[in-house]
Amino acid sequence: MNYALIIAGGSGHRMGQDIPKQFINVNNKPILLYTLECFQKHPLVDRILVVCIAGWHEALWAYARQSGIDKLKWVISGGETGQESIRNGVFFLEKEAQKDDVVIIHDGIRPLVDSNVLADVINIAREKGNAVTSMPFREQMFVVDDGENSTCEYIPRETLRRVSTPQAYNFGLLDEKYHEAFEKKIGIYGSSYTNTMMVELGVTLNFALGSESNIKLTNRDDLDLFKAYLKANK
Numbered sequence: 342m343n344y345a346l347i348i349a350g351g352s353g354h355r356m357g358q359d360i361p362k363q364f365i366n367v368n369n370k371p372i373l374l375y376t377l378e379c380f381q382k383h384p385l386v387d388r389i390l391v392v393c394i395a396g397w398h399e400a401l402w403a404y405a406r407q408s409g410i411d412k413l414k415w416v417i418s419g420g421e422t423g424q425e426s427i428r429n430g431v432f433f434l435e436k437e438a439q440k441d442d443v444v445i446i447h448d449g450i451r452p453l454v455d456s457n458v459l460a461d462v463i464n465i466a467r468e469k470g471n472a473v474t475s476m477p478f479r480e481q482m483f484v485v486d487d488g489e490n491s492t493c494e495y496i497p498r499e500t501l502r503r504v505s506t507p508q509a510y511n512f513g514l515l516d517e518k519y520h521e522a523f524e525k526k527i528g529i530y531g532s533s534y535t536n537t538m539m540v541e542l543g544v545t546l547n548f549a550l551g552s553e554s555n556i557k558l559t560n561r562d563d564l565d566l567f568k569a570y571l572k573a574n575k
Contacts, residue, residue, distance in 0.1 A: 342387050342442045342443075343387050343444075343445065343463055344387065344389075344390060344437070344438055344442060344443070344445065344512075345380045345386050345390070346390050346392070346427070346431070346444050346446045347373075347377065347380070347447055347449050348392050348430070348446065348449055349361075349363045349391055349393050349394065349450075350392050350394045350418075351363065351394065351423075361394050361397060362558060362559070363449045364397060364400065367564070367567065368568075368571065371404060372450055372558060373391075373401065373404075373449045374405075375453075376449050376450070376454065377389065377391075377408075377410050379452070379456075380454070380459075381409070381410050381412050381413075382456075385459070385463050385464075386459070387412070388412055388414045388437075389412045389413045389414060389415075390414065390415045390433065391413065391417075392417055392419045392426045392427070393416050395418050395419075398416045401413075401416055415433065417429060417430065422529070424533055424534070427446060427519070427535055428523060431444070432516075434512065435516060438512045440511070440513030440516075441511065441513065442511075442512045443463055443467055443509050443511060443512065444509065444510055444512050444515055445459070445463060445466075445508070445509045446507065446535055447507040447508075448506045451505070451506060451556065451557050451558070452567065453552070453555055454507060455554065455555065457550060458507065458549070459507055461549045461550040462507050462508065462509045463509050466510060469547045470510070470514055470547075471508070471511065471539065471544065472509050472548070472549040473504045473508045473536050473547070474504060474505050474506060474549055474550065474552075475503065475505075475548040475551050476502065476504075476505075476552075477501075478498040478502070481495055481498055482495060482496040502548060504551075505551065508536055509549075510535070515535075518538065518539060518542050519538075521542060522541075522542060527541050527542060528541040528542060554570055
């Protein structure tokens with residue numbers, strides 16, 4: 342069984358809107374619904390769990406019913422941080438998932454999930470235990486000198502990867518590491534995510550395909566870019 346764990350617990354202050362950014366309408370459809378449709382249509386995804394901001398559960402269920410998102414089985418509340426929200430989802434699945442099932446973690450505000458990317462991350466996780474979406478760097482990367490607006494050191498871009506969601510993990514591994522992380526207070530603060538937490542806990546990650554269109558909608562410029570992608574795809 343392959344479970345999609347969609348994280349939609351953010352408030353969206355940087356978007357400058359009165360409603361959470363995942364529920365902002367684009368072409369009369371909330372952003373989160375675009376994301377859910379990608380997982381609904383994919384043949385390798387069996388069930389969907391959304392970790393949703395409080396107060397919006399009924400709205401999400403209504404949108405899902407109207408759009409035929411019947412793979413959506415559960416909507417639960419998030420935590421104070423992104424890692425707490427993911428943890429809530431992982432712990433909820435303890436009563437549903439088997440240890441050898443795969444859980445795909447994805448940001449609800451990444452609505453352009455490529456089908457091939459999703460398939461690759463699932464298949465690699467099935468084979469190797471985990472997989473993270475990745476892209477190479479196109480620009481050169483330099484290290485800033487301490488306290489100075491200068492540099493004398495660069496990092497070869499061939500040694501770097503940009504990673505994002507979707508990410509996929511064997512559920513047994515995922516559940517074990519979230520218990521360990523919150524018990525030991527490792528990899529759960531600041532901008533930490535599942536992938537960085539895993540590395541801090543000694544897990545080797547496997548790269549999967551990525552896509553330049555897999556943008557995260559965090560501000561108005563991102564929203565304009567998303568609209569442009571939709572217009573181009575038409």
